[in-house]
Amino acid sequence: MNKSISNIFSGEAVFLDKANVDTDQIIPKQFLKSIKRTGFGPNLFDAWRYLDKGDLNSDNSKRKLNPDFILNHDLYKSCNILITRENFGCGSSREHAVWALTDYGFTTIIAPSFADIFKNNSYKNGLLLIEIDKEKIDEIFTQITEKKIINIEVDVHNQFIYLEEKQIPFELDDFKKKFLLDGIDEVGFTLQHQNKIEDFEKNYKKTVPWLFK
């Protein structure tokens, strides 16, 4: 049991009360011109977070924050768990959305559902996504509205979250869990199966020779 690594997924939660949050909202297109994987955090949810329009040349520390946006409230500035509504991460395949979330400091997102490509991008970057029922999300919303701050403990190994008095189980694919907990290089891991790929390729080439030039 790898409790210490598991623990980075625990922490204080902020609730973003929106459904269908798309990757254009998570990181607007002007920031995709960067050729790096880092530095996207200050522009997470850029159009909601700031009152002006920013780009890669902006000095974000000088921009005016939108006081109505939940992440700008003093209470939630250091939260590492994002709780939100269904179909989070829909739209574009841009991995920059995940890079922005992790760079900002989120380690875990809890929602009723996530979009497929976003899901894949997340686990590859060590961002834990937890799907739980809509009703349970509603309950958390009520709790957080009353108490303002809630702490969530996440046990990735045994696949439970602990919230107040409750223990809520969640599903996680074996291969995603491995990458979250071990953080190993996936390309290297797949290349351990290189023989399988070569055997497949040899046979496949006989079936579709026109696809090999």
Place this chain on the structure above:
Amino acid sequence: MNNPNPKTLYDKLWDTHFVGSRSDNGDLLYIDLHMVHEVTSPQAFEGLKIKGIGPRRVDSIVATVDHNVPTTDRSQGLGGIKDTISRDQIQALQINCHDFGIDLIDLNDLNQGIVHVVGPEQGFTQPGMTIVCGDSHTSTHGAFGCLAMGIGTSEVEHVLATQCLVMNKQKNMRISINGPLKKNVFAKDLTMFLIGKIGTAGGTGHVIEYDGSAIESLSMEGRMTVCNMAIEAGARAGMIAPDQKTFDYLKSKPHSPKGDEYETALKYWKTFHSDENSNFDTVHNFFAEEIEPQVTWGTSPEMVIGVNDRIPLKEDYISQTERNNFEAALDYMGLSAGDSLENYSLDQIFIGSCTNSRIEDLRKAAEILDGNVISKKIKRAMIVPGSGLVKKQAEEEGLHEIFISSGFEWREPGCSMCLGMNPDQLGEKERCASTSNRNFEGRQGHLGRTHLVSPAMAAAAALAGNFIDISS
């Protein structure tokens, strides 16, 4: 004789590309074609360079520049791009392709264009293939009976290095649409209508196979429009079984097999269809006659109505979350509940994108614009062809003259205002009729307001200055 083991099209594509399972239960799926563009690839190539490895099969990769390129004068090439950050990104792709020996269809190449227009047009896209690209609209290629999926940058790197994508098999969904489409109702209306019905998460966890007489009646270009927006219904892949139209389309394409090889390929391609009695996890049925010309009113593709319908009311939504989303969308779009969309003036018209920038789309727009001039209310109207070849074809047919004399700008190929990474953007609160695929907040420009429509509707709206019924 009964087939004891009937398979869906997706089952067949999965089975013919299944390499094996890793020790962690991740399945390895072999990838035939990897299309690359400038925005989602630099970090992947950097990853390869750090690891000191190269792509496994350079012959399976095609690269082009599309997202970030200017659609105005390109006579000065890379040096003519004023935005230095955009220029660096395009240059990064040029360098990476050079370093790894990858074919690049570059900025001033006649074949350059939007990656999902270029693939089919060049014959890279063929039935029975697995295709990936670091772009969610890769689903477009499914129109040829391929498994075509958008992937993230880490996956781009993984496919470059291993020729495989790691995933687990998804569920099968079939959407059947039967009957004839009404006049001036097109593939775009059909695909938007379906998203309105099943929602933007309706296809999550599935691949969608579209079938039925309405699908069969569509041209290859129409089928691409349908599959293009499968991702907007939440499905990573949409597909249509190949038929004679598919085979005829491919016959003359530069990179499709020729001669005896074509005949061998044809035999193979014909095996890619769902067997009778094959099992789908989810099934939807619709009648094409019920589809009106569609217009989105909100900030999600599922927020769509027929042009003669009214914008919904708050009471139409049950949950508080839905009501909040509805109100936020109306507020962002500057619309009133229960109103008709015809009451709102348009500022810009955009005809283009991987959804609707092919020659048939341009012909349809030209048919409506021919001999007419756009409304004075329209500040800017532009047509951005999907590729250099589409542009050339349109000019040979004289379509560009119709566009220009009606008041449209005739641009160079690229993604353009679909996502506004280049200077083609909406101003704040500007309202646009757009043939693209996403009406998300800020997608076409900060605080810009996007209404998704077919090319015919976009052209008609350009003339009227607002949306009008084109079905009669």
